[in-house]
Amino acid sequence: MAPSGALTTTPAWPLTGRPGRPTDMPFVLRQEARPEVAGLLQPWAHDRHGRAMDDPDYQYVFFQDQDDRLMGYVILGGLIGSNGCIELVRLVAATPRRGIGRAMLRAIMAHVFDSLAANRLWVSLFSDNTAARHLFAGAGFVLEGKLREAVRGAEGFRSLTLMGMLAREYPSVGRTPGDERAPP
Numbered sequence: 157m158a159p160s161g162a163l164t165t166t167p168a169w170p171l172t173g174r175p176g177r178p179t180d181m182p183f184v185l186r187q188e189a190r191p192e193v194a195g196l197l198q199p200w201a202h203d204r205h206g207r208a209m210d211d212p213d214y215q216y217v218f219f220q221d222q223d224d225r226l227m228g229y230v231i232l233g234g235l236i237g238s239n240g241c242i243e244l245v246r247l248v249a250a251t252p253r254r255g256i257g258r259a260m261l262r263a264i265m266a267h268v269f270d271s272l273a274a275n276r277l278w279v280s281l282f283s284d285n286t287a288a289r290h291l292f293a294g295a296g297f298v299l300e301g302k303l304r305e306a307v308r309g310a311e312g313f314r315s316l317t318l319m320g321m322l323a324r325e326y327p328s329v330g331r332t333p334g335d336e337r338a339p340p
Contacts, residue, residue, distance in 0.1 A: 174219075174220065176216025176217065187229070212236055213237070217232070226250060230244065230246065230247050235272070243280075261292075262295065276321070281316065283317045285317075289317060297320060298321065299319055300318040302317050302318070303318065
């Protein structure tokens with residue numbers, strides 16, 4: 157499933173979101189291979205991304221700047237379920253700690269709650285990923301729990317933190333003054 161129109165971010169980071177396409181795969185694989193990213197997510201191989209891109213239950217959204225340079229991407233999952241519960245599978249900014257991730261997250265929240273009419277948006281992240289916990293908490297996500305030692309990695313087991321937001325919570329936290337979004 158693809159966004160029905162462009163997703164836009166705030167004036168501070170005027171990015172446009174568009175549906176993913178197979179030609180975006182090298183960008184995805186490069187981003188996931190970056191040392192500062194690799195330890196923060198469970199990387200997928202090329203064929204796993206390819207299957208997800210073709211699966212209507214997933215949605216890839218790529219954000220680009222005014223010069224059409226790719227600045228990051230988001231993967232959503234659970235789109236065809238009847239529960240209205242969307243997983244934010246992945247959010248990767250090409251240049252971390254500059255506000256790009258926050259801008260992409262705000263646009264995705266608007267898309268999920270306003271366009272997809274979801275009831276819930278949730279994310280699981282490694283518990284030691286303090287930057288991601290801060291990003292999601294700052295956007296209004298609530299700590300929902302912890303899956304202790306849920307993922308085996310090269311250095312042993314790692315725990316996952318679950319965070320989420322309900323549609324009824326979104327209007328009060330998801331919109332900030334100055335947000336300008338085109339309807340997706």
